Amino acid sequence: MATTETTVASYKTACAEVADAIIAADFKTARTKIGVAEAINAALEVEAEGGEEKVRRRETLDGLARRIAEIEAANSRAGDNRRLITTQTRHTR
Numbered sequence: 001m002a003t004t005e006t007t008v009a010s011y012k013t014a015c016a017e018v019a020d021a022i023i024a025a026d027f028k029t030a031r032t033k034i035g036v037a038e039a040i041n042a043a044l045e046v047e048a049e050g051g052e053e054k055v056r057r058r059e060t061l062d063g064l065a066r067r068i069a070e071i072e073a074a075n076s077r078a079g080d081n082r083r084l085i086t087t088q089t090r091h092t093r
Helices: 008-023 027-043 062-082
Strands: 045-052 053-056
Touching: 008 045, 008 062, 027 062
Parallel strands: none
Antiparallel strands: 045 053
């Protein structure tokens, strides 16, 4: 039996958790949470109408997943540069 609700509110919460993980540079959690958001999104209607309002939801979060990978790679490169150590040997007489 499922324990996660597939509502718009739970989808928004999952997306907010992805954003929190990105801010914390916790990319493992970000990838996990985007999977949760994708699963919830798959259960929601793509299009909904109510009175004069019409809402169309993204069908996938592929763009967000790509962006997480780009941010993770950029952070990794920045971290690698900070670990570079330069040494000098000076001979004195």
